[in-house]
Amino acid sequence: MTTPAAFASLAALMADPARAAMLTALLSGEALTAGELARVAGIGAPAASAHLARLVEGGLVAVHPQGRHRYHRLASAAVAATLEALGGLAGAVAPARRWPHGEAFRSARLCYDHLAGRLGVAVHAGLVGRGWLSPAAGGWSATPRGEAGLAALGIDLAAARQARRFACDCMDWSERRAHLAGGLGREIAACCLARHWLLRLPGEREGDPMARRRLRLTPEGARCLGEALGVGGLDLAA
Amino acid sequence: MTTPAAFASLAALMADPARAAMLTALLSGEALTAGELARVAGIGAPAASAHLARLVEGGLVAVHPQGRHRYHRLASAAVAATLEALGGLAGAVAPARRWPHGEAFRSARLCYDHLAGRLGVAVHAGLVGRGWLSPAAGGWSATPRGEAGLAALGIDLAAARQARRFACDCMDWSERRAHLAGGLGREIAACCLARHWLLRLPGEREGDPMARRRLRLTPEGARCLGEALGVGGLDLAA
DNA sequence: GCGCCGCTTCGGGGCCGGGCGAAGGACAGC
DNA sequence: GCTGTCCTTCGCCCGGCCCCGAAGCGGCGC
Numbered sequence: 001m002t003t004p005a006a007f008a009s010l011a012a013l014m015a016d017p018a019r020a021a022m023l024t025a026l027l028s029g030e031a032l033t034a035g036e037l038a039r040v041a042g043i044g045a046p047a048a049s050a051h052l053a054r055l056v057e058g059g060l061v062a063v064h065p066q067g068r069h070r071y072h073r074l075a076s077a078a079v080a081a082t083l084e085a086l087g088g089l090a091g092a093v094a095p096a097r098r099w100p101h102g103e104a105f106r107s108a109r110l111c112y113d114h115l116a117g118r119l120g121v122a123v124h125a126g127l128v129g130r131g132w133l134s135p136a137a138g139g140w141s142a143t144p145r146g147e148a149g150l151a152a153l154g155i156d157l158a159a160a161r162q163a164r165r166f167a168c169d170c171m172d173w174s175e176r177r178a179h180l181a182g183g184l185g186r187e188i189a190a191c192c193l194a195r196h197w198l199l200r201l202p203g204e205r206e207g208d209p210m211a212r213r214r215l216r217l218t219p220e221g222a223r224c225l226g227e228a229l230g231v232g233g234l235d236l237a238a
Numbered sequence: 239m240t241t242p243a244a245f246a247s248l249a250a251l252m253a254d255p256a257r258a259a260m261l262t263a264l265l266s267g268e269a270l271t272a273g274e275l276a277r278v279a280g281i282g283a284p285a286a287s288a289h290l291a292r293l294v295e296g297g298l299v300a301v302h303p304q305g306r307h308r309y310h311r312l313a314s315a316a317v318a319a320t321l322e323a324l325g326g327l328a329g330a331v332a333p334a335r336r337w338p339h340g341e342a343f344r345s346a347r348l349c350y351d352h353l354a355g356r357l358g359v360a361v362h363a364g365l366v367g368r369g370w371l372s373p374a375a376g377g378w379s380a381t382p383r384g385e386a387g388l389a390a391l392g393i394d395l396a397a398a399r400q401a402r403r404f405a406c407d408c409m410d411w412s413e414r415r416a417h418l419a420g421g422l423g424r425e426i427a428a429c430c431l432a433r434h435w436l437l438r439l440p441g442e443r444e445g446d447p448m449a450r451r452r453l454r455l456t457p458e459g460a461r462c463l464g465e466a467l468g469v470g471g472l473d474l475a476a
Numbered sequence: 477g478c479g480c481c482g483c484t485t486c487g488g489g490g491c492c493g494g495g496c497g498a499a500g501g502a503c504a505g506c
Numbered sequence: 507g508c509t510g511t512c513c514t515t516c517g518c519c520c521g522g523c524c525c526c527g528a529a530g531c532g533g534c535g536c
Contacts, residue, residue, distance in 0.1 A: 004259040006328040011252035016494080020246035034513060047495055049514055059331035068503040068512050078327055085323040085409065089316055090244040093297040125373050128366075135363050139414045168414035169407070171323065176377045176406035178416040254524080272483060285525055287484055306482050306533045 013058045014086065018043050019051050023060065023074070023083055028212040029113045031064075031071040077181045080112030081170040088173020104201060106174040108215040114170065114185030115192070119217060119231070121175045123188065126229030139168030139182060150184075153228050154191050160184040197221025251296045252324065256281050257289050261298065261312070261321055266450040267351045269302075269309040315419045318350030319408040326411020342439060344412045346453040352408065352423030353430070357455060357469070359413045361426065364467030377406030377420060388422075391466050392429050398422040435459025 014020055018041035025032060025040045032040070038048030052072060055061040062075045074080050108119035115123055127133045132146030142150065142157070150157060160166060163183025170181035180188070192198040198221055201214040217225075226232040252258055256279035263270060263278045270278070276286030290310060293299040300313045312318050346357035353361055365371045370384025380388065380395070388395055398404060401421025408419035418426070430436040436459055439452040455463075464470040 003325065003328070004262050005255055007262060007325055008253055008255040008258035010328040010331065011249050011258065011324060014249035015246055015253040017243055017246040018494085020249065021242040024242050024245065035511095043494090044496065045513065046497085046515080050494080053514090070513070075331075078330055081409065082323045082327040085320045086249060087241065087245055089320040090241070090248040092316055093248065093313075121373075135359075135415070137413075165414065169409060169416045171319065171407060171409040171416070175375075176403065177373070178407045178409070256524085281524090282526065283483065284485080284527085288524085291484090308483070 010058065010060075013055060013060055014083070016051065017041075018047065019055060022048075022051065022055070022072075024087065026061065026072065026074045027080055027083055027110070027112055029073075029110050030212065031073040033069045033071055037072060074112055076164070077112055077114065077170065077185070081181060084111050084116070084173055085171050088171075091173070104214045104216070108198065108217055109213045110189065110200075110215060111170060111172075111179070111181070111213075114179070114181050114189050115198075115215075116170070116172050116179050117174060117215075119215070120179030121172050121177045122231045123225070123229060124169075124178055124180045126225075126231050127180065130229065133167060139165055140180075140184075141166060142184070149228065153224075154195070155184070155187050156191070157184075157187075160187040192221060192225075195221075195224075197224055248296065248298075251293060251298055252321070254289065255279075256285065257293060260286075260289065260293070260310075262325065264299065264310065264312045265318055265321055265348070265350055267311075267348050268450065269311040271307045271309055275310060312350050314402070315350055315352065315408065315423070319419060322349050322354065322411055323409050326409070329411070342452045342454070346436065346455055347451045348427065348438075348453060349408060349410075349417070349419070349451075352417070352419050352427045353436075353453075354408070354410050354417050355412060355453075357453070358417030359410050359415045360469045361463070361467060362407075362416055362418045364463075364469050365418065368467065371405060377403055378418075378422075379404060380422070387466065391462075392433070393422070393425050394429070395422075395425070398425040430459060430463075433459075433462075435462055 014023060021041040022037045025037065034048055034052055035045065037052065038045050041048060041051070043051075052061065052063070056063050056072075059075055060079050061072050063070055063072050065071070074083075106117055108115065108117045110116065111120070114120070127146070128140075130145075130149070131143055132149050133140040134143050134146075147157060160183035163186065165182040167180060167182040167184040169178035170185070172179045179185070189198075193200070197218055198215045199218060200212060201216050202212070222232065252261060259279040260275045263275065272286055272290055273283065275290065276283050279286060279289070281289075290299065290301070294301055294310075297313055298317050299310050301308055301310050303309070312321075344355055346353065346355045348354065349358070352358070365384070366378075368383075368387070369381055370387055371378040372381050372384075385395060398421035401424065403420040405418055405420040405422040407416035408423070410417045417423070427436075431438070435456055436453045437456060438450060439454050440450070460470070
């Protein structure tokens with residue numbers, strides 16, 4: 001019966017308020033230092049260090065030292081997907097208030113390194129509906145038409161293919177539908193941010209660990225994504 | 239910062255080995271008594287009672303008394319979806335052995351009350367690909383063609399619509415793609431089981447809490463689902 | 477109605493885990 | 507080199523949780 005034990009120890013890593021605050025802060029996709037995470041969690045440096053050691057040990061967080069700083073990120077998009085699912089259930093099962101982060105959070109946000117919210121679901125539906133992606137073992141693969149279209153959009157397909165998974169689903173808790181994760185999801189989000197089709201909404205850093213995940217679609221972004229993928233009709237204005 | 243706290247307390251409910259064993263056992267969709275769950279978890283009756291009280295309090299488990307027995311089930315398909323996601327990550331992050339439940343578990347299984355595994359993903363792809371489902375807020379809705387086709391298959395659409403959600407995605411951890419949950423997913427699974435298109439693979443009850451989730455597609459089931467939805471070419475033999 | 481059975485509540489014991497302060501390495505800049 | 511900063515390790519205290527045995531409550535069958 002190895003599975004329930006592994007299941008429980010994984011859940012235990014998320015079951016501490018301080019670690020939960022760190023993990024939700026890391027869902028923004030940014031790499032944060034141990035000190036920043038300590039502040040987010042509201043604990044001292046020693047406690048934060050111990051927590052982060054456990055998260056790294058458990059495979060949820062990856063660390064890469066840089067000088068005297070140690071930057072921490074989520075270990076993979078699969079971790080982000082699970083955190084999102086848990087967060088959605090926490091919001092549904094304890095509906096204290098319907099997600100205190102407002103409409104902007106539901107309309108467009110980052111799930112670690114890829115798009116989520118109504119925008120993420122619409123991009124997923126556009127890619128599949130136009131026949132740019134086809135079902136494959138372990139997720140999706142790009143059709144010839146899809147390769148051409150994605151390249152025309154400026155997506156770096158070679159970079160996307162270097163990820164452990166090229167394209168796979170990720171549950172969107174606010175829409176109850178899948179959005180796109182994997183290397184392709186990451187490259188699409190990176191492209192949209194680099195071209196200023198999407199802007200990160202600046203949130204007050206301290207306090208709310210998930211403020212920096214919110215995104216706003218610019219007019220040019222709406223035009224380009226609408227032409228290419230039929231994304232539109234969404235109430236994506238902040 | 240209400241969210242990380244709710245997140246943590248939800249994870250804490252899953253973070254105990256005994257509770258994890260109970261929850262994974264309930265993923266079979268069966269309603270189990272407190273005594274059975276105590277045996278599954280390997281603890282005494284008093285401890286099990288306390289654990290179940292916490293799970294009910296936390297909204298993960300629903301209880302309906304029947305005589306001197308108290309039957310427990312997962313509270314919703316959303317709970318099942320989250321448990322599956324967590325289980326998949328636990329298998330991926332601690333790849334002690336690649337899921338000790340064999341190929342049958344990946345090919346067809348129950349996720350609480352709906353189909354999962356390669357079969358579940360194929361059914362989802364068939365429904366969407368044939369234009370029987372169309373995107374809708376919070377999930378999917380049935381197209382006119384879909385209503386006709388589903389009714390011809392013998393699916394009880396009226397019952398499906400009574401669920402809190404008609405149709406929505408649920409992450410399939412083994413395929414990294416979405417399968418279908420919600421009222422429609424439940425009715426499809428119920429129909430397949432009632433017509434003996436699918437059989438529950440009997441597992442030794444004690445010991446492995448997830449053995450009874452495995453399913454086997456019968457020849458007639460393969461024929462009917464293949465004709466209606468194009469499901470085929472899967473290695474679904476046990 | 478009496479006794480069995482399933483489940484819950486109560487009390488006590490034990491363990492694990494989280495928090496801090498103080499001290500110890502590692503790196504950058506002057 | 508020295509100093510400041512970032513981070514970790516160590517030692518300690520504390521609270522919470524998990525377990526069991528014993529007792530209490532309620533339904534069911536003889």
